[in-house]
Amino acid sequence: MSTPSVPDSVNIHNLNGTYIMNKQLSDPFDAILTLQEVGWIVRQAAKFSSVSIKVEQADREDGINFVNITQTSSGGIRSTEERTMDWTWREKKDNIFGLVKGRSRFCKVDEIEDEYLTSELDKKSLEADGNEVVNSITESVDLAGDQWNATQVWGFEVIDGVRRHVRRILFTRGSEVHKLKTVYDWKEE
Template sequence: MAVPANITALNLNGKFQMNKSLSDSPDDMLSAQGVGWIKRKAMGAATITVTLTHSKDASGMENLSLVQVVSGGDPAEPEEKVFDWVERKKEIKLFGPCVTKSKRVSLDEVQEPFLKEGWSADTLEHGCILVHLANEGKNGWKTEQTWGIGEVNGERRHVRRICLTGSKGEKLHNRIVYDYLGEK
């Protein structure tokens, strides 16, 4: 389901479910990140739902809290994204030790062309969320991601575009599209 008009790049509050028919297959990207075949197949069969809480703290700093649930599994640890571009170390169950940082940027500041494609007018106006995630383990991959509201088949959807650079320098692109399930 498309997002209503009140859900914008500045207000991503709500509950969303990954739409597999509109999203790219994550298999190649997960493989490049060192995820084994059995786990990749299980993830491909699972339903992924994420609840987003988008807010500002007392100083005006934007924050995005995420709780992702995989069908048949336990909810993931809540994840906090603070839009201050400060590196934070995080142990991610699937990937191991990682470093992440986030900020809001104008799409003019984004280098990778794939990450700039398909955004809604409000995301173009207010910018997208830029997320950097790098693996500090043996796989040594990194991703640059843009998050916001995109135009998909004429509908406004929550979209995440990902560019992964693998440990051997290979580049992979992936687009994840979400259905809006309603308020959290």
């Protein structure tokens, strides 16, 4: 069975749907989880579990876009990621990463400084989205020593002829720098 493309009706302002992480096309992320001080058992579960995300996105009454993502793994780990697209810092106690702060926004692709984060975005999808991407930053707050920072760009790439949702990540902690992407296949419902 072939992998379905993310429909053209799904875009940066309407990510609603369910996606399955494609671990064969995604970069390994164990080193990053280690730097985030995630325990070995959770890292192993993440490595060997299938992961799905359910994205619900809408404008709030005040007109600000809100993204709610429920991530579920076959290993039983479940987490919720909430993104308010107003570029305001918010703290959250995460059951995996501890106390973190983050902010998110829509921005023009040329506002992203690191070329890796935007290097393979699908031109047709970018054009349909007004050359906008989702840009988010998440940082640790209370770790001993250096804190970590994960800058993400969300968009779409065509990989093996299939349009897929992709998050490219620039991760730093102290002198450590990692660049990786996570690739999500569309799940038809």
